[in-house]
Amino acid sequence: MSFKCGIVGLPNVGKSTLFNALTNSSKAQAANFPFCTIEPNVGVVPVPDERLDKLVEISKSKKKINTTIEFVDIAGLVAGASKGEGLGNKFLSHIREVDAVIHMIRCFDSDDIQNVNPTVDPIRDLEIIETEMMLADLESIQKRLEKNNKKNVDEEQLKILEIASDCINNSKDIQILYEQFDKKLISQSGLLSLKPKIFVCNVDEASVQNGNKYTQAFIDKYGEKNTLIVSADIENQINQLENEEKENYMEMIGLKRTGLNMLIQKGYNILELDTYFTSGPEETRAWTIQKNCTAPKAAGEIHTDFEKGFIRAETIAYEDFIANDGWVNSKTNGKMRLEGKDYIVKDGDILNFRFNT
Numbered sequence: 001m002s003f004k005c006g007i008v009g010l011p012n013v014g015k016s017t018l019f020n021a022l023t024n025s026s027k028a029q030a031a032n033f034p035f036c037t038i039e040p041n042v043g044v045v046p047v048p049d050e051r052l053d054k055l056v057e058i059s060k061s062k063k064k065i066n067t068t069i070e071f072v073d074i075a076g077l078v079a080g081a082s083k084g085e086g087l088g089n090k091f092l093s094h095i096r097e098v099d100a101v102i103h104m105i106r107c108f109d110s111d112d113i114q115n116v117n118p119t120v121d122p123i124r125d126l127e128i129i130e131t132e133m134m135l136a137d138l139e140s141i142q143k144r145l146e147k148n149n150k151k152n153v154d155e156e157q158l159k160i161l162e163i164a165s166d167c168i169n170n171s172k173d174i175q176i177l178y179e180q181f182d183k184k185l186i187s188q189s190g191l192l193s194l195k196p197k198i199f200v201c202n203v204d205e206a207s208v209q210n211g212n213k214y215t216q217a218f219i220d221k222y223g224e225k226n227t228l229i230v231s232a233d234i235e236n237q238i239n240q241l242e243n244e245e246k247e248n249y250m251e252m253i254g255l256k257r258t259g260l261n262m263l264i265q266k267g268y269n270i271l272e273l274d275t276y277f278t279s280g281p282e283e284t285r286a287w288t289i290q291k292n293c294t295a296p297k298a299a300g301e302i303h304t305d306f307e308k309g310f311i312r313a314e315t316i317a318y319e320d321f322i323a324n325d326g327w328v329n330s331k332t333n334g335k336m337r338l339e340g341k342d343y344i345v346k347d348g349d350i351l352n353f354r355f356n357t
């Protein structure tokens with residue numbers, strides 16, 4: 001299970017620059033003019049995980065396989081996009097396909113970098129984007145609620161669409177749907193306004209450590225939980241440095257972690273994901289699962305046969321695996337558990353599945 005994050009925002013705010021930084025490429029054209037990106041850029045990135053490296057060392061694995069995350073760099077949206085302004089409607093449909101939205105928001109002053117609005121105002125900018133997403137949702141809800149189409153919508157979805165429409169039309173908080181419905185059902189609705197979201201405040205070098213007046217105003221309103229302060233420009237430059245140089249530079253400007261690491265951590269949190277590992281001499285591999293997933297479901301990530309024929313999972317907690325130097329000693333020291341089909345997999349577990357075919 002790899003998850004897909006779409007980078008969304010006004011034109012020329014640094015979306016493609018961030019995309020290039022995250023995917024460590026120069027694949028997306030990033031340039032100082034609005035609507036530089038038209039077709040979406042897609043990049044798959046291995047999820048860095050220090051635990052994976054430790055496991056490779058202990059198991060003396062020939063191969064290391066990270067789990068992956070996909071980023072999509074989407075064209076800039078402007079007010080009226082849902083009605084065809086700017087690059088219009090088509091680009092809203094690219095957002096429909098992602099699991100989570102990364103809102104890229106300009107939080108830097110610059111006379112050089114064009115701004116489609118007369119001032120820097122992250123709160124207003126986010127409102128413009130969210131309004132367009134809501135308008136696109138309204139249109140899609142209306143279509144689905146029309147008499148002829150309604151019979152194709154199941155009851156639960158119908159309720160979601162009706163409540164969503166009421167929220168949008170009457171300026172109520174649409175997030176209340178999460179209190180009433182399972183998040184899987186909500187995601188099936190495909191509504192843009194209900195996608196899990198992360199806000200990335202794009203700042204200049206001087207503000208990477210402590211933010212600035214723009215990020216402060218934004219955090220005052222939207223809180224810190226889903227907000228990251230990142231400089232797309234700096235991240236991009238850092239990527240071009242060699243390892244040691246990179247560390248030195250990051251230390252110099254007070255950057256503890258890369259934007260990619262911060263985004264992945266937030267992404268796993270908001271999407272409620274965990275990682276488990278398989279590890280042996282052939283390979284060590286990380287697998288992404290939903291939090292609170294049972295052992296057979298986790299096995300199903302590897303192969304559906306593993307899920308269907310599941311018997312039990314040999315399980316070692318990450319700390320135990322490390323402390324006992326791998327499978328053999330963990331077993332001898334009583335740290336390996338045999339878990340059945342009701343076992344809820346914990347983040348970091350090392351698993352070996354027994355199954356019937």
Ligand SMILES: Nc1ncnc2c1ncn2[C@@H]1O[C@H](COP(=O)(O)OP(=O)(O)OP(=O)(O)O)[C@@H](O)[C@H]1O
Pocket residue numbers: 009010011012013014015016017018029030031032033034035036037038075076077108110113202203204231232233234
């Ligand atoms: N933190 C930053 N500080 C200063 N300049 C930046 C920063 N981030 C990006 N830029 C610059 O902003 C300009 C626009 O960047 P980019 O092309 O990535 O924007 P975009 O959001 O992808 O635009 P579009 O919507 O047109 O595709 C580039 O010149 C880039 O170098």
Ligand SMILES: [Mg+2]
Pocket residue numbers: 015016017029030036037073074075076
């Ligand atoms: Mg772009």
